[in-house]
Amino acid sequence: MSQLHKRKMGSLLVLLQFTTMLLTGCMWGDAHHPVSTDTDAKASIMFVAPEYSASTRPYFENLVKEFEKKYPNIKVELQVINWDILDSAYNTMISRNQPPDLLLTNIYAHFAKDGLLNRMEDLLSPELKDKFYPYLMDSSKMLGTQYTVPYVTTIRELYYNKDIFNEVGLTEPPKTWRDLEEDARKIKDMKQVDGFGVDLTDNEIWAYLSYFFYGAGGGWMKDGEWVINSPENVEGITFLRNLYEKGLTDPEPAITTRDEKQRILGNGKLGMLISGNYFEAVVPQEFPGLKWAKGPIPVKEGQTPLVLGVQDVWMSFKTDHTNKEALSKFLDFIYEDARYEEFVLREGFLPTIRTVGDKLAATDTFMKQNLNSIQSARFYPINNPAWSAVLNATRNMGQTVLLGQMTPKQALDRLQQIALDKSH
Template identity: 90%
Template sequence: MSQTGKTKTAWSLLLLQLTAIVFTGCISEDVLHPVTSDPDAKAMITFVAAEYSTSTKPYFENVVKEFETKYPNIKVELQVINWDILDSAYNTMISRNQPPDLLLTNIYAHFAKDGLLNSMDDILSTELKDKFYPYLMDSGRMLGKQYTVPYVTTIRELYYNKDIFNEVGLTEPPKTWRDLEEDARKIKNTKQVDGFGVDLTDNEIWAYLSYFFYGAGGGWMKDGEWAINSPENVEGITFLKNLYEDGLTDPEPAVTTRDEKQRILGNGKLGMLISGNYFEAVVPHEYPGLKWAKGPIPVKEGQTPLVLGVQDVWMSFKTDHTNKEALSKFLDFIYEDGRYEEFVLREGFLPTIRTVGSKLAANDPSMKQNLDSIKSAKFYPINNPAWSAVLNATRNMGQTVLLGQMTPKQALDRLQQIALDKSR
């Protein structure tokens, strides 16, 4: 067949395919979500990010400005939303069939289960994919597909006010629950300030549940199955409740947030609390005279030391203007070493890519220690589709348990049932 004949045949086949689309209403996913190889094609990216601090929005605004200068044919629409309203904001967008092309948050599996997400395997460049620490990619994988990639991560540890510890005669942080109880009581009785800060508010309660689940030898899941109401977990939450009832925690665990408690510690009115490594960048800057130190999260006697890791991740929703090539360029741009390092240091996080992690660890022993620790960290089960429902159900649990409206066992039985129902 001549080249002209081949061209006519190709056009005829294309016209037949388009006609079939018009008359059947069946449009393939590739048509709805095209990948363009034309460098001059116009593209748009809608981008929603969580707000970590007052620096977050200016940082991303500058990133978008620089990116649009480099790629003038790609328009980026940015929204930076406070964590307190982030979930409701993006869920409203999704309910209106207007999800963002890119979302930075901490849950995703229920979206993947409902078929709302693009696979990151189709978006990430080979160069970027090879940068990530492999062990941080596992939680973003479901059914053989990579649905998310980690942007930042943290590890949680016990931070304490050294001046308070020295004044009451404490020379090291508590390592066990018994130590924690005794030290908090000594601080309370000697200094007349709160011993141990506990955050059971909407945005942090699942962290404190995790500290005492894992600290007792339990956890959210066991052998791939939900185990929220295990005897170990009940014991852990019962111990936490007893600390509160004995006056050894701050008086309002379900009201005062972690960030507020960090300031209370900085002001010398709180002995210790569990927080992320961002504490080290934020609190000493705000309270330059503060003498502080850190130690492991206390665990039940006989349990192994606990490291809890937390990740925030990128996901990409299927939209009517998805352009995977543009998204790939944008993610490459965001993760460029210098730009990404600036964000990590500015917000006090741990890097998720090896190039930046190796550089920072070489110059900062604390960073090296944190990056070594996170290799063995336990993480939330964010790749389980029921996790979103479980997380939401914990939000009012702190007040309910602390005030005795439900026993720890009753509350955890309820969470277990929600997890099982959503897993069916």
């Protein structure tokens, strides 16, 4: 769900700094020691968040400063880490028995299965618990236990350059795969620009797999069982590969990211792509003259319209210094309405709490539309412990399939086997 990824050299420097900090820092001891609930003593919270944009770090630094001013007996250590290295960073922390007290990311169930997480029921105040939209809480539960809470969410839709559409005679976005192929070909032939942007990089490939799995009538799971190599999913990925082979996508799906393609669209060199609703906040600021519009994600003829939702969630690791009262205060502070509203608007996300969502929807047509749409959204199976391994296994799959090194069926058979292996 990242927005403005830094380049790899910057990520390497951050990782080196992070590793140095770990080696020189104090060890935090056994994660299974009894927790402390004495907030009169000095409490500490280690807090790790991903970098969504250039605004993320300043926002969280100011939040920590204000929190420590209000609660001087609670010390918060903040790390904002680039999405490109976030997984490796927190996994290193966990392997050194130094897990963060709070982590914001997009997977969690494998940690819950291993008994590493505190239950959110033990951390949430009744007032905060009551704020969340109930329909956004299901993905945060595993076997009925609330291990995480959603911080931000997005929905994915098709965004397009209206000037390009008008110039080639297109009056509405494509709704079906047939329309998508025809419109992309028309844009390519008449404008000599790429018709459809596809992100199969290791930052976003699972999203595009989802669009075409669900669009074909398939999905990741059915009735609690993995169905990654279903005929529907194979058909979806085969259609996507055929678009690429016909020259109707951008030329580098496995290299250029969604964020880079958004800029290409803004520059008038790309007709359409699937992105999150943060497009509406970010891209018009970078390209104020851009005329854009959106429509549903195209699906196979006869399938129902698709809405894909994505969430990032807070989780809390068990540590020898876990202070549940301090964590509860910090979570309340993070979700205070005015502060949380600022973050949502700054980063272009959808709110997960009613108090902010209802307020914004009352005056913002797009916000109201998006919050209505997400109620029927499909989500990744982040509450399944095997999802982390499946997600990791997709990272290099794009180029392998596009270049014909594996057929779509072979690639999905491999993912299915990984899912089954990790489920036992």
